Amino acid sequence: YLAYHRYTLYKRGNLPLPPGPKGWPIVGSLLDMPQSFHWLRYHDWHKQHGNIVSLNLLGRTMIIISSPQLVSELTDKRHAYYSSRPRFVMATELVGWDQLTPLMPTDRLWRDHRRNFGRLFGTKMTVQKFFEMEVDAARRLMRGMLRKPDDLGGNIHHWAASLTLKIAYGYESNTGHDDLIELVDEVMNQFNTLLSDNNATLVDFIPWLRFMPAWVPGAGFQRRAKYYRESLRKMIDVPFDMVKERLKAGTASQSFTVDLLDADEYNDEKEFAVKTSAAAIYAGGADTTAGTMHGLLLLLMLYPEARRKAQEELDRVVSSDRLPSYNDREQLPFVEACLKEAMRLHTLVPVGGLRVALEDDVLEGYFIPKGSIIQPNIWAMLHDPKVYPDPFEFVPERWLVENPPPHPREMMFGFGRRICPGMLLADASIWIACAMFLALYDINPVKGSPTFFDQSMTGSLDGQPICHPKPFKSEIKPRNAKAQTLILSIDNE
Numbered sequence: 001y002l003a004y005h006r007y008t009l010y011k012r013g014n015l016p017l018p019p020g021p022k023g024w025p026i027v028g029s030l031l032d033m034p035q036s037f038h039w040l041r042y043h044d045w046h047k048q049h050g051n052i053v054s055l056n057l058l059g060r061t062m063i064i065i066s067s068p069q070l071v072s073e074l075t076d077k078r079h080a081y082y083s084s085r086p087r088f089v090m091a092t093e094l095v096g097w098d099q100l101t102p103l104m105p106t107d108r109l110w111r112d113h114r115r116n117f118g119r120l121f122g123t124k125m126t127v128q129k130f131f132e133m134e135v136d137a138a139r140r141l142m143r144g145m146l147r148k149p150d151d152l153g154g155n156i157h158h159w160a161a162s163l164t165l166k167i168a169y170g171y172e173s174n175t176g177h178d179d180l181i182e183l184v185d186e187v188m189n190q191f192n193t194l195l196s197d198n199n200a201t202l203v204d205f206i207p208w209l210r211f212m213p214a215w216v217p218g219a220g221f222q223r224r225a226k227y228y229r230e231s232l233r234k235m236i237d238v239p240f241d242m243v244k245e246r247l248k249a250g251t252a253s254q255s256f257t258v259d260l261l262d263a264d265e266y267n268d269e270k271e272f273a274v275k276t277s278a279a280a281i282y283a284g285g286a287d288t289t290a291g292t293m294h295g296l297l298l299l300l301m302l303y304p305e306a307r308r309k310a311q312e313e314l315d316r317v318v319s320s321d322r323l324p325s326y327n328d329r330e331q332l333p334f335v336e337a338c339l340k341e342a343m344r345l346h347t348l349v350p351v352g353g354l355r356v357a358l359e360d361d362v363l364e365g366y367f368i369p370k371g372s373i374i375q376p377n378i379w380a381m382l383h384d385p386k387v388y389p390d391p392f393e394f395v396p397e398r399w400l401v402e403n404p405p406p407h408p409r410e411m412m413f414g415f416g417r418r419i420c421p422g423m424l425l426a427d428a429s430i431w432i433a434c435a436m437f438l439a440l441y442d443i444n445p446v447k448g449s450p451t452f453f454d455q456s457m458t459g460s461l462d463g464q465p466i467c468h469p470k471p472f473k474s475e476i477k478p479r480n481a482k483a484q485t486l487i488l489s490i491d492n493e
C-alpha cells in the first residue's frame with residue numbers, strides 16, 4: 001500500500017476532487033447543509049453525483065461515501081490513514097469528549113479502551129455474565145410496560161439506561177426517578193446539542209476563536225464549554241468513585257469496571273483509561289440501544305402481519321409458560337428476520353462515525369485531500385434498491401432466502417478498526433427484549449398513531465445523528481391471560 005500511496009501522491013496534481021454540489025464562494029456548501037436529516041440531502045447528492053461526493057464546508061473538504069465496498073477500502077485496507085476522528089474545537093478541545101472516543105488510534109488511551117472492551121466482550125465467561133444482565137433488564141422492561149403502558153419512550157429509555165449502567169458499574173437504578181441516570185442524561189443532551197449547535201460550528205470553523213476570553217461579547221461558548229466540561233467530568237468520575245467505594249466496603253457487584261480494577265495488570269496509571277472506557281459504555285450504548293428498540297416497536301405496530309407471524313413462531317417454539325431465552329434464538333428465524341429488517345429500515349446512525357483523512361490520497365481516480373472529513377452514508381447503503389428491493393418497505397422475508405443481502409450489522413455499527421465495540425451487547429440486548437415483547441405483548445395503533453413508516457423530514461423520525469422515532473401513540477397490552485400472569489410473576493422471582 002505504501003508504494004501505491006507514493007504513486008498516488010505523484011499523480012495527485014492531475015486528479016480532480018470527487019464530484020459534488022458547487023456551493024458558494026468562501027462558505028462552500030455550508031448553507032446547503034440541513035440542521036437535521038443530513039442523510040436525505042446526502043442521498044440527493046449521491047443520486048446526482050455517484051458513490052463518492054465531495055463538498056466544501058468553509059474551506060474544509062467533506063467526502064461522503066455511499067458504497068460499503070469503498071468505505072471498507074478506506075477503513076480496512078487503508079486503515080492507517082482513515083481510523084482517526086476529526087478534531088472539533090468545541091466538542092474535543094474545549095469540552096473534552098475525546099476522553100471517551102480518543103481521536104487517533106495511535107493514542108495510548110484509545111488502545112487501552114479497545115483492550116478494555118476486548119477483554120470483557122472477548123471471553124465466554126464474561127459474555128455469559130452480560131447476557132444474564134440483559135435477560136434481567138428485558139424482564140424488568142416487560143414488567144414496566146404493564147405498569148405504565150402509555151409511557152413507551154420512558155420505559156425503553158429507562159431499560160437501556162439502567163442496563164448500560166449495570167454493565168458498566170454494577171449499578172442498580174431506581175425504578176422511578178434516578179439521580180445517576182439524570183446526571184448522565186444531562187451530559188448526553190449536552191453532547192447532542194454540541195453536534196447540532198451553531199456556536200460550536202463557528203468555533204470549529206474559525207479555530208482561533210477558542211482563544212477569546214469568556215468575558216468578550218460573543219464568547220458565550222467559552223462559558224458553556226466550561227460548564228459542559230465540568231458536567232462531563234462528573235459523568236466520568238461520579239459512578240467510578242461509587243464503584244471504588246463499594247469495592248473498599250466489599251459491596252461492589254460484578255461489572256465492567258470491577259473486572260478491570262480486579263485484573264492482574266491493573267495499576268493506578270490505568271485508572272483514567274478504566275473510568276473513561278466505562279463512561280464510553282453509557283455514552284455509546286444507552287441512547288443507541290433505546291433508539292433501535294423504539295424503532296423496532298414502531299415497525300411492529302405498523303406491520304401487524306409480520307408481528308403476528310413472529311408471534312406464531314414464538315408460540316410454536318417457546319411454550320407459553322416460560323419466557324424466550326437466548327437458547328431459542330436459532331429456532332426463531334422469523335423473529336431474527338424482523339430484527340434485521342428493523343435495523344435496516346430504521347437506520348439508527350444514518351451517517352455513521354466520522355473519520356478524517358490523515359494523508360493526501362486517491363480513491364477511484366479522485367483526489368482525497370489530507371484533512372478531509374470522511375462521512376460514510378450508511379442510510380444510503382441500507383436503502384439501496386439494487387441490494388434491498390423495495391427499500392422503504394418492511395420485508396422480513398428478504399432475509400429468509402438462500403442468499404440474503406448483506407446483514408445490516410455489516411454497516412450499522414461502523415467500519416474497520418473503529419467499529420462499534422458494543423455491537424455484540426447491543427445485538428443481544430435488543431434481541432432478548434424483542435423476543436420477550438413479541439411473546440408477551442401486542443402493540444396496536446390508536447387514534448393519532450402514525451399510519452406508515454415515514455422517513456421524510458416531517459415524518460416518523462427526529463432526524464438527529466442518532467435518529468430516534470418521534471414519540472408516537474400506541475396501545476400496548478398483554479396478548480392473553482397467560483402472558484399477563486407471566487409478566488406479573490416477574491415481580492415475585
Ligand code: HEM
Nearest residue numbers: 101280281284285288292349353413414415418420422426
Ligand atoms: C444498536 C446499537 C448501536 C449502534 C447502531 C452503534 C453504532 C455505532 C457506530 C456507527 C459507531 C462508529 C463506528 C465507526 O467510526 O466506524 C460506534 C462507535 C462506538 N460505539 Fe456503538 N453502537 C451501538 C451500541 C453501542 C453499545 C451498546 C456500546 C457500549 C459498549 C457502544 C459503544 C461504542 C463506542 C465506545 C464507540 C466508539 C469506538 C471508537 O471510537 O473506537 N455502542 N457505534
